[in-house]
Amino acid sequence: MIRLVVGNPRAYPVVIGQGLNRLVQPNGPRAILYDQAVQGFAEGLADILDISSRLALEGGERAKTLEAYARCLSWLAEEALPRDTTLYVVGGGTLTDLGGFVAASYLRGIEYISFPTTTLAIVDAAVGGKTGLNLPEGKNLVGAFHFPQAVYADLEALHTLPLPLFKEGLVEAFKHGLISGDPTLLSLEPLRPGGAGLEEYLARAVSVKIRVVEADPTEKGERKKLNLGHTLAHALEAATSHQLSHGAAVAYGLLYISLVGRALGGQDLVPIVQRLLAWLEPPPLPELSWERLLPYLARDKKKLGASLSWVVPMSLGDIRIEPVDDKTLKQAYGEFQELINQSGQAAGSRP
Amino acid sequence: MIRLVVGNPRAYPVVIGQGLNRLVQPNGPRAILYDQAVQGFAEGLADILDISSRLALEGGERAKTLEAYARCLSWLAEEALPRDTTLYVVGGGTLTDLGGFVAASYLRGIEYISFPTTTLAIVDAAVGGKTGLNLPEGKNLVGAFHFPQAVYADLEALHTLPLPLFKEGLVEAFKHGLISGDPTLLSLEPLRPGGAGLEEYLARAVSVKIRVVEADPTEKGERKKLNLGHTLAHALEAATSHQLSHGAAVAYGLLYISLVGRALGGQDLVPIVQRLLAWLEPPPLPELSWERLLPYLARDKKKLGASLSWVVPMSLGDIRIEPVDDKTLKQAYGEFQELINQSGQAAGSRP
Numbered sequence: 001m002i003r004l005v006v007g008n009p010r011a012y013p014v015v016i017g018q019g020l021n022r023l024v025q026p027n028g029p030r031a032i033l034y035d036q037a038v039q040g041f042a043e044g045l046a047d048i049l050d051i052s053s054r055l056a057l058e059g060g061e062r063a064k065t066l067e068a069y070a071r072c073l074s075w076l077a078e079e080a081l082p083r084d085t086t087l088y089v090v091g092g093g094t095l096t097d098l099g100g101f102v103a104a105s106y107l108r109g110i111e112y113i114s115f116p117t118t119t120l121a122i123v124d125a126a127v128g129g130k131t132g133l134n135l136p137e138g139k140n141l142v143g144a145f146h147f148p149q150a151v152y153a154d155l156e157a158l159h160t161l162p163l164p165l166f167k168e169g170l171v172e173a174f175k176h177g178l179i180s181g182d183p184t185l186l187s188l189e190p191l192r193p194g195g196a197g198l199e200e201y202l203a204r205a206v207s208v209k210i211r212v213v214e215a216d217p218t219e220k221g222e223r224k225k226l227n228l229g230h231t232l233a234h235a236l237e238a239a240t241s242h243q244l245s246h247g248a249a250v251a252y253g254l255l256y257i258s259l260v261g262r263a264l265g266g267q268d269l270v271p272i273v274q275r276l277l278a279w280l281e282p283p284p285l286p287e288l289s290w291e292r293l294l295p296y297l298a299r300d301k302k303k304l305g306a307s308l309s310w311v312v313p314m315s316l317g318d319i320r321i322e323p324v325d326d327k328t329l330k331q332a333y334g335e336f337q338e339l340i341n342q343s344g345q346a347a348g349s350r351p
Numbered sequence: 352m353i354r355l356v357v358g359n360p361r362a363y364p365v366v367i368g369q370g371l372n373r374l375v376q377p378n379g380p381r382a383i384l385y386d387q388a389v390q391g392f393a394e395g396l397a398d399i400l401d402i403s404s405r406l407a408l409e410g411g412e413r414a415k416t417l418e419a420y421a422r423c424l425s426w427l428a429e430e431a432l433p434r435d436t437t438l439y440v441v442g443g444g445t446l447t448d449l450g451g452f453v454a455a456s457y458l459r460g461i462e463y464i465s466f467p468t469t470t471l472a473i474v475d476a477a478v479g480g481k482t483g484l485n486l487p488e489g490k491n492l493v494g495a496f497h498f499p500q501a502v503y504a505d506l507e508a509l510h511t512l513p514l515p516l517f518k519e520g521l522v523e524a525f526k527h528g529l530i531s532g533d534p535t536l537l538s539l540e541p542l543r544p545g546g547a548g549l550e551e552y553l554a555r556a557v558s559v560k561i562r563v564v565e566a567d568p569t570e571k572g573e574r575k576k577l578n579l580g581h582t583l584a585h586a587l588e589a590a591t592s593h594q595l596s597h598g599a600a601v602a603y604g605l606l607y608i609s610l611v612g613r614a615l616g617g618q619d620l621v622p623i624v625q626r627l628l629a630w631l632e633p634p635p636l637p638e639l640s641w642e643r644l645l646p647y648l649a650r651d652k653k654k655l656g657a658s659l660s661w662v663v664p665m666s667l668g669d670i671r672i673e674p675v676d677d678k679t680l681k682q683a684y685g686e687f688q689e690l691i692n693q694s695g696q697a698a699g700s701r702p
Contacts, residue, residue, distance in 0.1 A: 066421050070486075073417075077488035105456070108483060108494045108569075132459060135421075137428035143459045144495065218459075 002203040006127065008214040010147040014127055016203050020154040021045045024113070028084050033072060033099045035059035035091030038117045041157045042090040045115065051088065053079045061242075063094040064134045066142075072102040086111045086149065090157075092118040093125030097143070100131030104146030114148045117157035119169025120247065123176065123205045126151045128213040128223075145218050153202065158193045166193050167280055168247025173205035174276050175228050175254060178269065180208040181317025186272055188279050225319045228311045229253035235296035239288055248282035255339065259332040260312055260324060267315035270339075277345060284345050290333045353554040357478065359565045361498040365478055367554050371505040372396045375464070379435050384423060384450045386410035386442030389468045392508045393441040396466065402439065404430045412593075414445040415485045417493075423453040437462045437500065441508075443469040444476030448494070451482030455497030465499045468508035470520025471598065474527065474556045477502045479564040479574075496569050504553065509544050517544050518631055519598025524556035525627050526579050526605060529620065531559040532668025537623055539630050576670045579662045580604035586647035590639055599633035606690065610683040611663055611675060618666035621690075628696060635696050641684045 001017030015023065021044065031053035034042035039056060046054055055075045057063055076085070089099030089112055096114050103112035116126035132143020158166065170188055177185025185205055191198055209226070216222035233253035237244055244252075255277060258269040297308065310324045340346045352368030366374065372395065382404035385393035390407060397405055406426045408414055427436070440450030440463055447465050454463035467477035483494020509517065521539055528536025536556055542549055560577070567573035584604030588595055595603075606628060609620040648659065661675045691697045 066417065066424075070417050073486055073493050074488055077486050077492050101456075105452075105493045105495055107492060108481065108496055130459065135424055135428050137425055141428050141458060142424050142456045144456055145459055 002199060004203060004206060004210060006147075006210050006214060009217045010129075012148055012150050014151040014153065014206055014210065016122070016153040016155070016199055016206065018155050018199075020115075020152040021048050024049060024150075024152065026050065026086070028086060029081055030086045030088060031055070031076060031079060031081055032088040032090065033057065033095070033102070034089070035063070035095045035117065037092075038090060038157055038160065041117065041154070041160070042115075045088070045090060049088065053081065057091075057095065057098075059092050059095050061094060061134065063091075063098045064132070064139075066133060066135075068098055069102060069133055072098065073106055076102070076106050081106075081110075083107045083110060086113060088113050088115065090115040090117060091121070092116070093121040096121055096125050097130070097132050097140075100129070100146050100148065101133060101143050104131055104144035109146065111149045112146070114151045115157065116151065116153055118161055119158065119166055119202070120172060121169070122153040122202055123169055123209065124172045126153065127206055127209050129217065130219075147217075153206075155194070155199060155202075158198075161193060163193070164245075165247075168245055170205075171247040171251050171254075171276065171280060173201070175226075175250065176205045176208035178254065178258075178272075178313050178316060179212070179225055179228055179319050181315075182208065183316070186275075188276065221321075224309075224321050225311055228313060228319060229257050231297065231308070231310055232256045232293075235293045236285070236288070238296045239293055240286060244283065244285070248280065251277055251280050251282055252285060252336075252340070256332060256336045257310065258313060259335050259339075260310065260328060261314055263328050263332050264312060264314070264324070266313065266318075269313055269316070274339070274343070277340075277343065282345065285340055287346065290330050293333075353550060355554060355557060355561060357498075357561050357565060360568045361480075363499055363501050365502040365504065365557055365561065367473070367504040367506070367550055367557065369506050369550075371466075371503040372399050375400060375501075375503065377401065377437070379437060380432055381437045381439060382406070382427060382430060382432055383439040383441065384408065384446070384453070385440070386414070386446045386468065388443075389441060389508055389511060391511070392468065392505070393466075396439070396441060400439065404432065408442075408446065408449075410443050410446050412445060412485060414442075414449045415483070415490075417484060417486070419449055420453060420484055423449065424457055427453070427457050432457075432461075434458045434461060437464060439464050439466065441466040441468060442472070443467070444472040447472055447476050448481070448483050448491075451480070451497050451499065452484060452494050455482055455495035460497070462500045463497070465502045466508065467502065467504055469512055470509065470517055470553070471523060472520070473504040473553055474520055474560065475523045475577075477504065478557055478560050480568065481570075498568075504557075506545070506550060506553075512544060514544070515596075516598075519596055521556075522598040522602050522605075522627065522631060524552070526577075526601065527556045527559035529605065529609075529623075529664050529667060530563070530576055530579055530670050532666075533559065534667075537626075539627065572672075575660075575672050576662055579664060579670060580608050582648065582659070582661055583607045583644075586644045587636070587639070589647045590644055591637060595634065595636070599631065602628055602631050602633055603636060603687075603691070607683060607687045608661065609664060610686050610690075611661065611679060612665055614679050614683050615663060615665070615675070617664065617669075620664055620667070625690070625694070628691075628694065633696065636691055638697065641681050644684075 004014045026049040032051045036056040087103045116122045129145045129147035132140045135141040233249035236249045255273045355365040377400040383402045387407040438454045467473045480496045480498040486492040584600035587600045606624045
């Protein structure tokens with residue numbers, strides 16, 4: 001068991017290990033919101049914590065809607081739960097995003113304790129206090145910064161996680177390796193659900209996120225580094241109508257941005273990211289011209305209300321946030337298409 | 352023009368006077384959300400501030416729903432307004448509560464500037480950072496503490512406010528007089544929309560609220576004093592299916608709680624509150640036995656998750672928060688019924 005601590009703007013522990021439910025000391029009124037995909041784990045936790053107010057929801061993007069939000073609020077109100085209630089939230093990143101926003105706003109804010117049950121939620125969503133929902137107009141357009149009382153990443157919950165999802169979540173951990181320069185995080189091959197070394201690996205990945213969000217809890221600057229690989233990833237997801245999973249999109253986005261970094265005179269990180277793609281085996285990418293992607297990149301730009309900056313890795317641990325000229329961007333995209341064609345990761349290129 | 356300042360947890364000015372729209376120096380992307388009842392005032396403001404993104408909504412409790420909330424969020428998203436947007440919110444307390452919560456959560460928080468356009472909103476809702484919505488299960492069950500960048504109480508906006516609403520809002524100002532002991536606030540008779548002395552009066556009333564919320568920005572204790580008169584008021588509103596207006600209910604609630612205070616050995620504030628009722632001329636109260644009110648009082652109790660405390664005025668400026676025994680409460684209710692029967696404020700008692 002490894003115990004990390006986030007120190008700013010609120011101090012809370014992030015505990016990673018097996019059988020953590022026995023560590024929690026429940027106290028005061030409480031309720032549990034969980035993803036029905038981890039029903040066994042969540043109901044066991046609710047029994048141990050003696051929680052009678054329980055709500056199971058479908059995970060995934062359907063959890064991050066105003067409809068699911070309204071349902072959670074009405075549930076808490078019907079149960080007449082008071083202001084000193086603690087909400088336990090158990091599930092993947094979509095559930096912890098929803099549950100965190102419910103906790104941020106029910107009775108103008110109650111405490112919550114998060115049990116992330118996917119590698120993605122452990123490494124990314126559960127730490128840092130970003131909570132939120134999607135709107136029909138776009139993702140994560142509504143929410144709050146609301147910091148949990150504690151985060152328990154119980155590796156037992158990962159046993160029922162499908163292997164592709166297990167691997168996808170680790171793409172963000174790999175990204176944390178590029179950001180921090182911690183070489184351990186770049187070596188994904190040995191990791192298995194329930195395997196030795198997973199606890200230590202996840203703790204290292206979470207530590208990177210903790211350091212970044214401590215320096216910038218409400219995303220004024222430094223925290224934007226966590227978007228490494230995400231600018232192209234968001235455009236790929238949107239251009240494929242979200243047929244491409246987030247983990248796969250980020251892996252492709254990291255390959256692209258490492259090509260941009262190399263073109264700008266940075267360290268050649270391309271081979272390292274190619275190893276990530278070989279390990280992940282993402283679904284092949286449909287043929288998408290640079291011109292077709294541009295409107296989706298511009299949409300990100302409009303949202304930011306400023307000129308589009310890119311998060312570029314100049315070397316391991318040296319990440320810059322800066323505008324990049326159009327010619328470099330387009331050339332790097334050409335190289336990117338060549339590389340994925342060579343490696344058989346473009347649709348139609350496999351025999 | 353009078354300029355007050357709230358100092359904690361965030362510093363912001365509360366300006367009270369005529370023609371304040373010329374004081375505002377707009378800056379960066381901006382949008383305006385307003386109550387259609389003050390369309391003339393709001394559109395004039397929007398023109399002066401050069402705001403093209405405008406949304407008019409129906410005020411009143413229909414503004415404080417998740418449906419209205421969703422509509423505001425989608426509007427901001429469709430207008431592609433970025434994180435550095437300032438939202439101008441113009442209207443009564445329901446609109447500023449809604450607009451404040453929209454600002455608290457759109458893109459995880461943008462700035463807002465409030466233009467309260469009713470006496471109630473000026474004296475009560477616009478200062479203190481409480482924002483929120485109702486749920487089908489109850490009022491103000493969802494929201495956030497989100498503090499505005501500035502509050503402009505422009506008395507020109509009051510010109511279109513119906514006189515009964517003008518008077519009702521001042522019930523809360525009178526309540527601030529009981530809380531602070533400022534005798535000026537207890538003398539409502541001279542006040543008229545557009546009349547001399549209104550600016551000074553409102554500024555004194557707002558000052559009381561500022562002092563209380565500065566001492567307790569997130570309602571941990573001290574701020575509960577502002578609920579003076581509200582425990583019975585909420586029960587009266589609920590028992591009459593909200594046929595009784597809030598201002599009238601609070602006036603009755605203040606009469607009742609002054610009887611409780613007197614019974615507990617406090618100063619006799621009953622004649623002072625009777626003057627309030629004579630001035631307000633609230634609609635008569637339907638016959639409601641103590642036994643019929645009890646479940647509604649208990650509902651408040653359940654919500655608080657603790658034994659029901661009452662906010663009791665022991666003398667002008669000396670407000671206590673404490674449990675009161677059932678016998679005293681019931682006896683005071685009997686006296687309350689007698690008093691309103693005598694004064695012709697019970698339904699059916701008028702000729």
